[in-house]
Amino acid sequence: MVSHKVLVAVLLLNVYIGVQSFLCLFGGVLLSVVFALAFLNGPRLLDWASSPPHLQFNKYVLTGYRPVSSVQECIRSLFYLHNELGNIYTHGALPILYSTLLCYPLIRTAALSIYILLSSYGIYCAVTARSSVRRLRSFAWQALFRFSFFVLRWAGVGGGSPTSLRHFLTMDALAVLGGVINIARIPERFRPGLFDYWCNSHQIMHVLVVGSILYLHWGVLDDLLWINSYNCPSD
Numbered sequence: 001m002v003s004h005k006v007l008v009a010v011l012l013l014n015v016y017i018g019v020q021s022f023l024c025l026f027g028g029v030l031l032s033v034v035f036a037l038a039f040l041n042g043p044r045l046l047d048w049a050s051s052p053p054h055l056q057f058n059k060y061v062l063t064g065y066r067p068v069s070s071v072q073e074c075i076r077s078l079f080y081l082h083n084e085l086g087n088i089y090t091h092g093a094l095p096i097l098y099s100t101l102l103c104y105p106l107i108r109t110a111a112l113s114i115y116i117l118l119s120s121y122g123i124y125c126a127v128t129a130r131s132s133v134r135r136l137r138s139f140a141w142q143a144l145f146r147f148s149f150f151v152l153r154w155a156g157v158g159g160g161s162p163t164s165l166r167h168f169l170t171m172d173a174l175a176v177l178g179g180v181i182n183i184a185r186i187p188e189r190f191r192p193g194l195f196d197y198w199c200n201s202h203q204i205m206h207v208l209v210v211g212s213i214l215y216l217h218w219g220v221l222d223d224l225l226w227i228n229s230y231n232c233p234s235d
Contacts, residue, residue: 042080043067057132060188064196083196086203111149118142136183146172161226167219171212178208 043066048056051065064083066073078088118141125138150172152158153165182205188195195201 042077042082043073045082058185058188058200058202060185060192061196061200062193081197083200086198086200087206115142115145118145132183159226159230159232161219161222164219164222164226167215167222171215171219174208174212174215178205178212181205181208 045063046065046067047063048059048061048065052068055065061083064081066077066082066084069077077084122139122142126135129135129138149158150165150168153160153168182201185201186204188200
């Protein structure tokens with residue numbers, strides 16, 4: 001019999017994934033008329049050479065850059081066409097750690113705390129990094145920490161549903177693939193200017209990340225059902 005806590009957790013997770021998927025995959029279609037009308041009232045967009053230095057991270061996207069904007073102008077940019085619009089509308093290891101260490105509460109608390117600290121430190125390093133290489137390297141320890149728990153699952157050490165590991169591995173594979181495509185600037189590096197507004201590497205990465213979130217959802221569901229029926233050994 002599935003407990004009420006698991007049912008509530010499953011319900012909340014489904015609501016979150018449903019809203020996330022709807023906004024990411026169908027938001028642009030539903031708001032297309034608004035975008036078309038608002039585009040008439042948007043500011044003059046810049047080309048790559050004229051854009052602010054902090055936006056010049058992809059030399060293959062040639063046009064459609066927003067000028068330096070205030071908070072109000074940033075909010076307004078949600079409703080007119082520019083080269084970041086698709087990225088805006090197409091934008092979890094904690095449950096995995098929790099399930100793996102279910103029977104070891106002290107170790108579980110320590111692992112969750114360490115992961116949160118590593119994630120916070122990675123965000124700080126990424127924000128303050130002076131190069132793209134340092135920005136990518138700032139998440140290395142976090143990635144190794146996550147991978148170590150996948151190894152524990154694969155080796156049969158710790159807890160977790162036997163079927164959820166493949167979902168979590170697929171989740172990370174999609175995320176890594178999206179990152180590689182974004183770093184390689186595919187496909188815009190082959191046809192600069194053609195993918196300025198749609199289907200550039202950053203948008204492809206966002207779509208793959210949505211797919212990875214779905215696999216995270218399925219893996220967490222498996223773990224929630226496993227937790228509901230599993231009893232930790234008495235020793």
